[in-house]
Amino acid sequence: MNIKQIISVIKILFSGIGMSLKIFIITLIIAIPLGIIVALIRNSKNKIFSYLMKVYILIIRGTPIMLQIIVVYFCPYYLFNIKYDRFVAIIIAFVINYTAYFSEIFRSGINSISIGQSEAAYTLGFNKFQTFFLILLPQTIKIILPAMSNEVISLIKTTSLAQIIGVTEMFALAQKQASYNFSVIPLVLVGMYYLVLVFIISIAFSRIERKLEYYS
Numbered sequence: 649m650n651i652k653q654i655i656s657v658i659k660i661l662f663s664g665i666g667m668s669l670k671i672f673i674i675t676l677i678i679a680i681p682l683g684i685i686v687a688l689i690r691n692s693k694n695k696i697f698s699y700l701m702k703v704y705i706l707i708i709r710g711t712p713i714m715l716q717i718i719v720v721y722f723c724p725y726y727l728f729n730i731k732y733d734r735f736v737a738i739i740i741a742f743v744i745n746y747t748a749y750f751s752e753i754f755r756s757g758i759n760s761i762s763i764g765q766s767e768a769a770y771t772l773g774f775n776k777f778q779t780f781f782l783i784l785l786p787q788t789i790k791i792i793l794p795a796m797s798n799e800v801i802s803l804i805k806t807t808s809l810a811q812i813i814g815v816t817e818m819f820a821l822a823q824k825q826a827s828y829n830f831s832v833i834p835l836v837l838v839g840m841y842y843l844v845l846v847f848i849i850s851i852a853f854s855r856i857e858r859k860l861e862y863y864s
Contacts, residue, residue, distance in 0.1 A: 657825050657834050661841060664818035668807045671735075671817065675742040675803060682743065683750025684785075690755055701751070708748035714809055717741040721813045738810045746803060753795045757788035790860040797853040804845050818842075 690701040708716070721737035724730040761784055769779040789796075808819035822838035 653829060654833060654837075657829070658837060660825060661818055661821055661834065661838055664816065664821040665841065667810070667815065667817040668804070668819075671738060671742060671807045671810055671815075672804050674739055675746055676800065678739075678743045679746040679750055682747040684754050686747055686751035687754035687758060688780075690751060691758065705748045705752060708745055709752075713741070713745045713806060714812060716745055717809060717812050720744070734813050734815050737813060738815050742803070742806070746799070749799055750796070753792050753799065754788060756795075757792035758784060760791055761787055786860070790857075793853060793857050793860070797850065800853070801846050801849055804849060805842055 686701050686705075689697050690705070692698050717738065720741040721734065724732065765783055765787075766779055769783045774783065807817055810817045811820035811823075818841060819838055822834045825834035826832060
């Protein structure tokens with residue numbers, strides 16, 4: 649490939665970043681709050697709900713996300729003759745998957761905090777809602793940041809699987825350009841794009857971690 653072709657490929661790949669980031673951001677916005685909710689249900693004294701969440705987490709963690717994407721998109725059509733947007737299917741599949749992983753991360757963080765903190769908060773007049781969001785959650789976030797950063801980095805790379813059901817994102821464009829130009833350079837370029845995104849995410853988590861150092 650000559651310089652002109654490489655510049656053209658760079659522009660094409662850059663146009664695909666928008667779709668990758670859209671999947672990434674929407675998944676995070678939905679999956680993180682749901683992960684907290686699932687973690688709390690999993691820890692609840694209601695054995696039925698707790699068991700259901702345990703089964704859900706087991707199924708999601710025990711099956712490939714590629715299979716989950718296919719099931720989410722194709723099962724409604726084959727079972728109920730319902731067809732819907734591919735992008736919506738990707739978001740649903742990613743949210744279902746990452747909610748399960750985030751919930752286990754949050755649950756491990758919550759369980760690592762001494763019960764004495766909750767008891768002290770109740771003594772001071774805090775209710776359960778205030779105790780969780782003002783006392784426990786900030787400390788939980790501090791504890792789980794390394795695990796969360798790994799999962800978030802995994803998410804930005806996993807967006808490449810959107811192409812399985814025909815959603816054109818950055819990696820799908822790179823594969824097309826590699827085939828069209830008979831060159832691996834587009835794949836190398838998309839690898840560099842992912843590396844930059846991962847670097848930005850890592851810096852962001854490092855800054856968050858420094859801001860929460862007062863919980864150490």
